[in-house]
Amino acid sequence: MKKIAFIGSGTMGTALATAACKGIDPKEVVVTDFVQEKGKALAESLGCNFVATNAEAVEAAQYVVFCVKPQFLGGVLKELKPTFEKCAQDGKIIVSIVAGVEVSTYKEALALEGTKTAVIRILPNTACLIGKGFILIEQGDSFTKEQEDEFRYILREAGGFDSLPASQFVAGTVLTSTSPAFIAMFANSLADAGVYNGLLRPQARRYALEGILGTVQLFLQSDKHLEGLKDDVCSPAGPAMIGVKTLEDTGFRSSVINAVVDAYQRFAEIGKIK
Ligand SMILES: NC(=O)c1ccc[n+]([C@@H]2O[C@H](COP(=O)([O-])OP(=O)(O)OC[C@H]3O[C@@H](n4cnc5c(N)ncnc54)[C@H](OP(=O)(O)O)[C@@H]3O)[C@@H](O)[C@H]2O)c1
Known part of the structure; x- marks a missing residue:
C-alpha cells in the first residue's frame, strides 16, 4: 500500500503533495482530481502516482487527504462511503484540510463508528508550497499519537506544525489561513x-x-512585544510616527481586528455541508 493520497489537485492538494514528495519517496504518493488532466499533470511534475478515481486513491494509500472545496465535500463523501466500508478494518487515516468541517462530519457521512479508520483535522496555508507554511492540527481522540507523528514526518517539508485543543482550533486556523490575504x-x-x-x-x-x-x-528571533519595534522606529516628530498617526486616524488596528473576527464567524457557516 502507498503511504499518502491526495483527493483534489488544486492549490492545497498541489502544495501538500509537493511537500510529501520532498519528504518521502514520490512513489509512495498518489494524486487524483475531478479534472483528470490536472491530476495527471501534477503527478508528472512530481514523479508520483496518478489514479483516475477518488475510490482508487482511497484504496491505494494509508493516509487519505481530502483537498476539495467545502461545497464539494458532501458529494465526495457520499461517493466514497462504500469504499471506506470496504476498507473499514485497514487502518486508513483520513486527513481533512477542509475549512470549517469537523471530524464528526466524516464519522457520520462515512459511518466510521466501530471501524479502524482514524480522522485527523488539520489546516495548512498556501506557503506550504515553498516549505514555509504552517499546519495546525486539532487535538482529539480520533487518531493516535503515532499516526500524528507519522503524518508530521511525511509532510515535514511543508513547514511548521502546532496542535491546538478543539476549542481553540478555529481561532488558530483563522489567523494562519486568512492572514496571507491580508498581508498581500x-x-x-x-x-x-x-x-x-x-x-x-x-x-x-x-x-x-x-x-x-x-x-x-526579527520578531521570530526575539520575544519582544510586537509593537516594540514600532517604538524603536518612531523618532520624536519623525516620519514613521506621523505615518502611525495617519494609520490610527483611519482605523488601521480596528480594521485588521474586525477582518479576523468576521473571518472567524464565516468559518462556522462554511462548515455546514449539505
Ligand atoms: N487555499 C487555501 O489557502 C487553503 C488553506 C487551508 C485550507 N484550505 C482548504 O483546502 C481545500 C481545497 O482548497 P483549494 O484552494 O486547494 O481549492 P482548489 O484549488 O479549488 O482545489 C480543489 C481541487 O479539487 C478538485 N475537485 C473538485 N471536486 C472534486 C471531486 N469530486 N473529486 C476530486 N477532486 C475534486 C477541483 O477540481 P476543479 O478545478 O475542477 O473544481 C480542484 O482541482 C478547501 O476545502 C479549503 O477549505 C485551503
Whole structure:
C-alpha cells in the first residue's frame, strides 16, 4: 500500500503533495482530481502516482487527504462511503484540510463508528508550497499519537506544525489561513505608496516585501512585544510616527481586528455541508 493520497489537485492538494514528495519517496504518493488532466499533470511534475478515481486513491494509500472545496465535500463523501466500508478494518487515516468541517462530519457521512479508520483535522496555508507554511492540527481522540507523528514526518517539508485543543482550533486556523490575504493587501498598498512617491513598480514591490520579511524575521528571533519595534522606529516628530498617526486616524488596528473576527464567524457557516 502507498503511504499518502491526495483527493483534489488544486492549490492545497498541489502544495501538500509537493511537500510529501520532498519528504518521502514520490512513489509512495498518489494524486487524483475531478479534472483528470490536472491530476495527471501534477503527478508528472512530481514523479508520483496518478489514479483516475477518488475510490482508487482511497484504496491505494494509508493516509487519505481530502483537498476539495467545502461545497464539494458532501458529494465526495457520499461517493466514497462504500469504499471506506470496504476498507473499514485497514487502518486508513483520513486527513481533512477542509475549512470549517469537523471530524464528526466524516464519522457520520462515512459511518466510521466501530471501524479502524482514524480522522485527523488539520489546516495548512498556501506557503506550504515553498516549505514555509504552517499546519495546525486539532487535538482529539480520533487518531493516535503515532499516526500524528507519522503524518508530521511525511509532510515535514511543508513547514511548521502546532496542535491546538478543539476549542481553540478555529481561532488558530483563522489567523494562519486568512492572514496571507491580508498581508498581500498590505504589501501591495505599501508598494502602491512607493509608486505614488516616484519609485518604479518592481522596486516598490521588492522594498515593500523586504521590509515585511526583515521585520517578521526579527520578531521570530526575539520575544519582544510586537509593537516594540514600532517604538524603536518612531523618532520624536519623525516620519514613521506621523505615518502611525495617519494609520490610527483611519482605523488601521480596528480594521485588521474586525477582518479576523468576521473571518472567524464565516468559518462556522462554511462548515455546514449539505
Ligand atoms: N487555499 C487555501 O489557502 C487553503 C488553506 C487551508 C485550507 N484550505 C482548504 O483546502 C481545500 C481545497 O482548497 P483549494 O484552494 O486547494 O481549492 P482548489 O484549488 O479549488 O482545489 C480543489 C481541487 O479539487 C478538485 N475537485 C473538485 N471536486 C472534486 C471531486 N469530486 N473529486 C476530486 N477532486 C475534486 C477541483 O477540481 P476543479 O478545478 O475542477 O473544481 C480542484 O482541482 C478547501 O476545502 C479549503 O477549505 C485551503
